[in-house]
Amino acid sequence: MELHVEDMKFGYTKKSLVVKGVSFSARSGQLISLIGPNGSGKTTIVKCINKILKPQSGTVSLDGKNVQKMQPFEMAQCISYVPQFTNSYISGSVMDIVMMGRRPYIKWKISEEDIEIVLSILQELELDHLAHEQFQELSGGQKQKILIARALAQKPELYLFDEPISFLDIKNQIDIMELARNMVVKEKKAVIMVVHDLNMAMRYSDQVILLKSGEVEASGLPKSVLNKKHIRTVYGVDIKIIEDEFITPIYEPCVN
Amino acid sequence: MEMNGKKMLKRLLCLIMLGAMVITLGACSTTEAETKSDSAKGITVTDTMGREITIEKPLEKIVTYNSGLSEVLTSFGSEATIIGRGDSVPNPVLNVEVPTVGKWNEPNIEAIMELKPDAVFTYAANMTADNETILENAGIKCIYLELTDVSKSTEEVTALGKLFGKEDKAEAFVKFHDKYEAIIEKKLKNIKEEDRATIYYEGYTDYKSVNKEAGGQALITAAGGINIAADETAKYPEISDEWVLERNPDAIVKLVSSTKKILGTDLTDQGAVTSFYNTLIARPSWGNLQAVKDDKVILLSSEVATTAFGSIVGELYIAKTLYPEQFKDIDVQKVHEELQKTLFGTDLVGIFAYPSK
Amino acid sequence: MKMSKTEKIKMEKNIDQAKLNYMNKRSRKILFILLLALALVVTAVISIAIGASSVNLKTVIQVFGDVFVHNESITDMQRDIVFSIRVPRIITAILVGMALSNAGLLMQGIFQNPLVSPYTLGVSNGASFGASLAIIFGSSFAFLNFGEFLLPVFAFAFSVLTMMMVYGVAKMSNNTSSTLILAGVAIGYLFSALVSLIKYVSDVKDLPELVFWTMGSLSGVPWEGIAIIAVALAGSIILMMGFAWDLNIMSAGEETAISIGVNYKRIKMLSFGISTLLTAVAVSFTGVIGFIGLVSPHITKMLIGNDYRYSVPASSLIGALLLLIADTIGRNIIAPTQLPVGIVTSMIGVPFFLYLIVRKRGK
Numbered sequence: 001m002e003l004h005v006e007d008m009k010f011g012y013t014k015k016s017l018v019v020k021g022v023s024f025s026a027r028s029g030q031l032i033s034l035i036g037p038n039g040s041g042k043t044t045i046v047k048c049i050n051k052i053l054k055p056q057s058g059t060v061s062l063d064g065k066n067v068q069k070m071q072p073f074e075m076a077q078c079i080s081y082v083p084q085f086t087n088s089y090i091s092g093s094v095m096d097i098v099m100m101g102r103r104p105y106i107k108w109k110i111s112e113e114d115i116e117i118v119l120s121i122l123q124e125l126e127l128d129h130l131a132h133e134q135f136q137e138l139s140g141g142q143k144q145k146i147l148i149a150r151a152l153a154q155k156p157e158l159y160l161f162d163e164p165i166s167f168l169d170i171k172n173q174i175d176i177m178e179l180a181r182n183m184v185v186k187e188k189k190a191v192i193m194v195v196h197d198l199n200m201a202m203r204y205s206d207q208v209i210l211l212k213s214g215e216v217e218a219s220g221l222p223k224s225v226l227n228k229k230h231i232r233t234v235y236g237v238d239i240k241i242i243e244d245e246f247i248t249p250i251y252e253p254c255v256n
Numbered sequence: 257m258e259m260n261g262k263k264m265l266k267r268l269l270c271l272i273m274l275g276a277m278v279i280t281l282g283a284c285s286t287t288e289a290e291t292k293s294d295s296a297k298g299i300t301v302t303d304t305m306g307r308e309i310t311i312e313k314p315l316e317k318i319v320t321y322n323s324g325l326s327e328v329l330t331s332f333g334s335e336a337t338i339i340g341r342g343d344s345v346p347n348p349v350l351n352v353e354v355p356t357v358g359k360w361n362e363p364n365i366e367a368i369m370e371l372k373p374d375a376v377f378t379y380a381a382n383m384t385a386d387n388e389t390i391l392e393n394a395g396i397k398c399i400y401l402e403l404t405d406v407s408k409s410t411e412e413v414t415a416l417g418k419l420f421g422k423e424d425k426a427e428a429f430v431k432f433h434d435k436y437e438a439i440i441e442k443k444l445k446n447i448k449e450e451d452r453a454t455i456y457y458e459g460y461t462d463y464k465s466v467n468k469e470a471g472g473q474a475l476i477t478a479a480g481g482i483n484i485a486a487d488e489t490a491k492y493p494e495i496s497d498e499w500v501l502e503r504n505p506d507a508i509v510k511l512v513s514s515t516k517k518i519l520g521t522d523l524t525d526q527g528a529v530t531s532f533y534n535t536l537i538a539r540p541s542w543g544n545l546q547a548v549k550d551d552k553v554i555l556l557s558s559e560v561a562t563t564a565f566g567s568i569v570g571e572l573y574i575a576k577t578l579y580p581e582q583f584k585d586i587d588v589q590k591v592h593e594e595l596q597k598t599l600f601g602t603d604l605v606g607i608f609a610y611p612s613k
Numbered sequence: 614m615k616m617s618k619t620e621k622i623k624m625e626k627n628i629d630q631a632k633l634n635y636m637n638k639r640s641r642k643i644l645f646i647l648l649l650a651l652a653l654v655v656t657a658v659i660s661i662a663i664g665a666s667s668v669n670l671k672t673v674i675q676v677f678g679d680v681f682v683h684n685e686s687i688t689d690m691q692r693d694i695v696f697s698i699r700v701p702r703i704i705t706a707i708l709v710g711m712a713l714s715n716a717g718l719l720m721q722g723i724f725q726n727p728l729v730s731p732y733t734l735g736v737s738n739g740a741s742f743g744a745s746l747a748i749i750f751g752s753s754f755a756f757l758n759f760g761e762f763l764l765p766v767f768a769f770a771f772s773v774l775t776m777m778m779v780y781g782v783a784k785m786s787n788n789t790s791s792t793l794i795l796a797g798v799a800i801g802y803l804f805s806a807l808v809s810l811i812k813y814v815s816d817v818k819d820l821p822e823l824v825f826w827t828m829g830s831l832s833g834v835p836w837e838g839i840a841i842i843a844v845a846l847a848g849s850i851i852l853m854m855g856f857a858w859d860l861n862i863m864s865a866g867e868e869t870a871i872s873i874g875v876n877y878k879r880i881k882m883l884s885f886g887i888s889t890l891l892t893a894v895a896v897s898f899t900g901v902i903g904f905i906g907l908v909s910p911h912i913t914k915m916l917i918g919n920d921y922r923y924s925v926p927a928s929s930l931i932g933a934l935l936l937l938i939a940d941t942i943g944r945n946i947i948a949p950t951q952l953p954v955g956i957v958t959s960m961i962g963v964p965f966f967l968y969l970i971v972r973k974r975g976k
Contacts, residue, residue, distance in 0.1 A: 052871050076874030083868045089725035090865045092919040095635060100862050104874045108858065112632070119631045131631055132638060154873065344816070360817070461822040462833065463951075488950045492821070496665035497832060498694045499949035513818035517752035528755070535761065539833075541693030558818060 001063055001078075001157035001190060002027045003049070008058035010041075010048055018044045020214040021058070026207075028157065031184045031191045033201040033222075036211030037235055042194040043084060045211075046160045049192070050079045062158070076104035080151035084162040084194070086143075094130045094138070094146050098122065101153025121152045125179070141172030148179065159183065161193040165200065173197070177204045198239075198251040202226055210234055226251070301415035304402045305380050311397060314421030319368050320345055320377040321360050324403040324563055328413055331429070331565070331599035332422040340371045342378075365390055375399050375419075406567035407474040410434065413564055432598050433568045436591060437478070440575050443582045444480040453506035453578040455481040456495075456547070460513040460558075465495045472511075475561060479574035481507065501541050507552035507578050508545070510536055511561050519557035521606040529555065529610045552577050555610040560592070565599060569608070576613040588613045642923045645916070649930035653707070656934060660706075660941040661699050665948035668694045698832075705834045706940045706954075707933040708842045709895045710905055714932020715849060716891040717906035718913065718924060719884040722863060724790045730907035731892040733794060735801025737903075739775025740896040741827055742804040742811075743767035748822050749815045764826075765838060765897040772893040775800055780885070828953035829902035831940050838898040845894045849887045850925060856880060857921035864919065904958045905932050908966045915969050935962055 003026045011017035019041040026032050034042040047053040049060050051067060060067040062078055070078070080101065090097065095118060102114045122128040125145055130138065135146060144164060151159055161180065165173040181204050183189045195201045201208055202222045209219040210226070212234045218225045231239050231251075240252045300310045320326055321342030329335050335348035344360035347353060357371065358364035361382045368376050368391065375397035388398045399419070401412050410430045417426025457465055457472045466472035468486040476483045484503050485495055514520040518528050533555055537548050547553055554577045560566035569592045576583035589612055596604040662670035668691055676695040679687045716731035724733075732738075747754065747764040759766050782796040783789075812820060834842075853860065859875045863884075870877040892906070912935075913928035936954070939961055943952040 047868070050872050052868050072871075072874035072876060074874075076872065079872070081869070081872035083866070083872075086866060086869060091914075092861070092864070095638075096861070096918070096920055097865075100858075100865060100869075100873060103858050103862055106858065108855070115632050115635055116628060119628045119635070123627060123631075128627065128631060132634065160872075343814075359813070459821070460818055461825050464821060464825070485949070489947060490950055493950035494825070494830075494953070496944060496949040496951055498668065498698045499665035501690050501694055501698075502666035502668075504690075513816070515749070515752070515816045515819050517755075540697035541690055544688075544690045544693060 003158055003190065003192075004059075004061045005045070005049065006059050006061075008045065008048055008055045008060065010044055010053060010055045014056075017056075018214050019048065019055070022211075022214070022216055023058075024209055024216065024219060026158070026190045026192055028188045028190050029184055030206045031180055031193065031204060032207045032209060033205040034192065034194045034209050034211060035196070035198070035201055035226075036217075039213075040211040040234075041214040042211055043162055044214075046081070046162050046192065046194060050081050050160060051075060052081075073104040076154055076156070078156050079158045079160060080154035080156040081160040082144075082147050082151050082162065082164055084166070086147055091134065091136050093132050094122070094127070094135055095132060097135050097146055098149045098153050101150040104154060117155070118149075118153055121149050125149055125152075141168050141175075144168060144172065144176065145179075148176065152183075157189060159189060159191045159193075161191065163194050163196065166196060173200065180204065198226055198231075202251070299418050301418050302411075303400045303415065304405070304408070304412065305400045307400070309397065309399055309419075311374070311419065315374045315397075315419050317371070317373040318375045318377060319357060319371060319373045321358075321363055321382065322377050322379065322402065323360070325377050325401065325416070328403065328416055328564060329420065332417070332420055332425045334420045334422055337420065339373055340368065363387065368396065369394050372396075377401060379404075403564040404471060404562070405474060406471070406562070406564065406570075407478065409564035409567055428598055429565065432595060436568050436572060439586070440478065440480070440571060443575070443579070446582060447480060447579060452480060452482050453552075454484050454503070455574070455578070456484055456500050456503070456505040456508045458508070458510045459492060460511055460516075463495050463497060463500075464492050467491055467493060471562060472509075475567060475570055475574065476509075478567075478571045479578060481509075481574060481578050497540065501545065504546050506547055506550070507574075508536075508547045508554070509561075509574055509577070510553070510555050512555050512557055514558050519555060519607055519610065520559050523606050526607070529607055533610055551611070554613075557606075557608040560608045565595065566608075569595060573609045573613055583613075642917055642920075642927075646923065646926050646930065649927060649934065653930055653934050653937070656937050656941070657703055657707070660703050660937055661695070663941065663945055664694070664699060665944065665951075666694055668699075673699075701834060701836065701839060702831055702940070702944075703937065704839055705831045705842070705899065706937040708839065708846055709831065709899050709902065710909070710933035710936030711929040712842060712846050712849075712891040712895040712932075713902065713906040713936075714909035714913070714928045715846075715853065715925065716888040716895075717908075717932075718910040718921075718928045719853070719860075719888040720906075721910050722860060722921075723881055723884045723888070724794060725864065726790070726794070727911065728907075729794070730903075731888060732801075732901070732903065732906065734779050734797030734889075735775045735804060736772045736889060736892045737896055737901045738801040738804035738808065740768040740772040740893065741808050741901060743769070743771030744826050744900070745808050745811045745815075745823050746771075748826065749811055749819050761835070762837075768897040769893050771804070772896060773889065775804060776885075776889040776893075825953070826900040829900040829955040830951075831899055831902075831936075831954055832951070834898045842894050842898060845890055849891055850929065852883065852887060853921060853925045856883065857925065860884065860921040861919065902936070902955050902958065904955070904962050905936055908962050909935055912966065912969060 006023050008019055008022045009017055010019040022045055034045065036042055044053060048055040067075060098118045098121065102118065106114060119128065122131055127145060127149060130142065135143065138146065148164065165176050177200055180191050180193060184191055205222050207220065208222045208225040210217045210230055217234050218230050228239060228241065231237060237253055242252060298310050298312050300308055303309050316337055317339045318337050319340035320338055323345045326335065326338060326345045326348050329338060330348060338348045338354055340357040341354050342358060342360040343356050357367035363378050363382060365387050373396055376391060377399050379402055380400040383398055391398055401415055403409065403412050410433050413429050414426050417423045455476050457476055459466065465485040467488040467490065468483065470491045473483055473486065484505050485493060512519045517523060518532050537553055542548050554573055556570055556573060560570040560573065569588060572586060572588045572591055576586060576588055592608060593604045596602060662673050672691055673695055675684055675687055676692055678684060713731055720729045720731055720733065721727060744764055744767060747767040751763060754763055757763065779793065779797045779800050783793040786792045812823065859880045862870045862873055862875045863877065863880055867877045909932040910928050913924050913931050917923050917927045936958065939957040940954045942961065943954050943957040946952060
């Protein structure tokens with residue numbers, strides 16, 4: 001699978017663009033992190049990829065096919081998305097929520113296969129004991145995992161995660177990043193993820209796209225993108241990079 | 257309160273004209289009033305609330321929030337005493353605009369005081385004790401002659417006759433009323449208690465009936481009927497349709513509000529009444545009711561069912577519906593025409609009951 | 614993921630077990646719906662057997678038997694009480710209960726707000742305005758020749774007009790749920806002010822009829838009216854069941870819904886349209902019956918969950934049950950006087966609802 005984003009432009013009003021011509025590509029087996037300050041257009045880019053927003057110009061193509069021209073279910077079978085904030089009103093059992101991900105495949109009646117798919121996803125994520133719990137009664141970390149399970153149930157080639165770990169504790173953060181990593185390495189899927197945590201991005205990404213006010217400031221391997229100079233220009237913050245024994249640098253802001 | 261000039265001028269003109277009228281009228285009636293004043297020092301009547309009202313001389317300027325009262329005054333020829341009216345009271349005098357002083361149930365105290373009447377007539381429920389004190393202190397009598405209880409109509413009309421110095425006119429009505437009431441009573445004597453007819457009495461709203469405390473009861477009793485809903489808890493109960501069917505009343509009385517433009521003064525469209533009547537008797541299973549089979553269903557205009565003057569006609573209509581044999585010598589329509597002549601000296605125009613009796 | 618053969622077998626077993634669990638849950642829901650349906654049938658039988666007249670279960674059975682084998686002892690009146698009074702009334706209660714309940718279910722779904730009812734957007738105010746025009750100025754509209762349908766037609770027209778105004782205003786703004794609610798509440802107030810104005814200027818003789826209408830009544834709905842409600846309800850239920858999945862996914866929010874391939878805007882419009890239609894037809898023939906549309910969806914969610922495939926039939930049945938029980942009580946408690954159904958609905962519905970809330974908390 002290959003995704004090409006070419007010269008994507010988007011603005012909520014005609015005059016001020018939030019995304020000012022962004023191009024990049026992603027293919028199976030890649031975890032790409034979108035990084036940048038608040039308001040730099042990360043979420044907007046993700047929403048433009050799966051048609052939640054319609055870019056004013058530029059194209060998004062999946063294996064050569066323009067996403068804008070795909071049928072809704074066809075697209076949903078290729079791309080799944082976990083938004084930054086999920087509606088707090090969403091309710092139902094865990095099974096119900098994960099089953100929503102099967103919608104692109106079912107007409108009305110759920111087949112046994114659908115049930116099996118949902119249950120095996122829950123089992124893989126070690127969430128099967130929660131299957132009949134009410135979603136609203138779960139912890140934040142569990143909720144996020146269930147929403148990811150819902151995305152998995154869509155069985156797509158490309159996952160879009162918008163800040164999946166921002167409100168989670170360190171254990172859950174690692175769980176989810178490991179999960180994303182697994183999907184890329186073992187299942188050969190592509191993941192595009194919006195993250196704020198530089199350390200996590202460094203540790204888990206294959207590629208990093210650093211954004212500044214709707215434009216790509218730098219992209220490429222994490223190590224080459226996430227350097228002092230870039231971070232200084234994008235965030236206006238000085239950082240200290242500590243190289244540890246695993247050769248994964250640790251970022252620490254310098255505060256005077 | 258701000259008022260634009262035009263309005264002010266209009267008001268002023270009205271007042272001047274009224275003032276002029278009151279003076280001329282006052283001049284006309286002085287002779288009459290004088291003769292009365294030696295016979296009685298001060299006039300005392302009892303109003304609807306049981307209060308004793310004493311005034312020194314007949315009322316010359318009044319404000320009324322009661323449309324029934326204005327009808328009585330019109331028959332007295334005293335309509336010109338009305339210098340202010342509630343919104344439901346029709347303008348009493350042709351070509352003279354009498355100002356309205358608030359909604360029928362919300363007397364505007366300031367407006368009343370501005371007009372400086374001798375007395376104000378309202379429904380008791382709409383006058384607070386405080387307002388009453390204010391008005392009384394300003395020399396304005398608060399009088400409650402509601403004319404809503406048809407069993408008290410003669411007393412109340414008599415009281416009004418005294419208050420306005422028109423005892424003779426009131427007397428004429430009372431005589432007329434009592435004559436026909438006596439006729440009804442006499443005829444009803446021939447009917448044994450156990451032969452009395454049962455009535456399903458329906459107000460303006462479908463299946464809304466009356467219990468023994470409500471206004472309709474007096475009319476039913478006077479006409480020699482038995483109200484099937486007399487013992488219900490609510491004053492105006494919504495009655496069960498199937499219960500009416502099973503009680504199978506001997507007669508059905510349905511009141512029609514004048515606002516429906518079906519029955520009442522100046523309404524003469526037989527078609528509208530007939531179709532209303534046909535819709536009524538076409539209610540589920542009403543064809544099986546004894547009352548419908550015997551043609552003992554009558555539509556009554558609110559003008560003959562709820563007013564002080566008209567209620568005697570309403571009673572006759574009901575009585576004749578219940579006991580056609582006994583009342584076959586009475587042409588109720590004629591009686592109504594006669595009443596109209598007696599009270600107003602005019603011809604009766606309109607349909608007031610259907611089918612006519 | 615690499616795993617040993619035994620692990621794999623164990624996992625499959627677990628999945629089989631879980632699948633069984635899931636199926637069980639599903640059958641339990643279906644069973645619950647069947648029980649509700651049974652309860653409704655039983656209530657309907659009780660309801661048809663009691664009333665202000667002496668027609669009882671035995672008479673009712675005889676009357677029904679008479680349809681097939683002529684029974685001499687049955688009078689025309691008994692037949693009419695059963696077929697022209699009780700049966701239509703019970704059917705009306707069931708249909709209107711279903712309509713209001715489903716309208717509420719959809720409204721709460723669209724707005725994702727538990728306080729929303731079919732009347733939140735002013736439908737009832739608009740309908741009341743239409744009804745008051747028909748009641749107070751009915752004689753002026755005689756030329757329309759609607760006869761007894763003048764009031765329902767006016768009530769319906771104005772409730773739909775209200776919705777169009779609300780939707781139009783929201784559309785001119787940013788068209789979010791909160792602007793819709795705000796516009797609805799505001800326009801609702803406008804119409805309720807107009808109703809007050811009409812009340813204020815109208816003759817006192819006409820007021821009782823208007824008050825009576827605003828309290829709601831299930832009696833005297835003509836068969837044509839019942840047929841209209843039934844058709845609207847059947848169409849709505851078919852659509853709601855057909856779009857059950859999409860309606861479920863709506864609750865996850867617009868973005869998620871679109872990403873799953875659901876046409877969020879279309880489903881939202883559809884829900885909006887259906888709930889307006891259901892409320893408008895119900896209100897037009899029976900007046901304003903409150904509470905059912907607010908509470909019945911909540912009771913449904915507490916008892917059976919949010920999945921529309923189950924909550925549509927369940928909320929239909931619960932709404933029908935609530936309204937039928939309330940009306941049966943209203944018809945009989947101080948018979949032959951009838952209590953307005955709206956009063957009884959709240960008096961029995963509120964304690965039951967509060968009990969469910971408390972019980973849910975305790976769990």
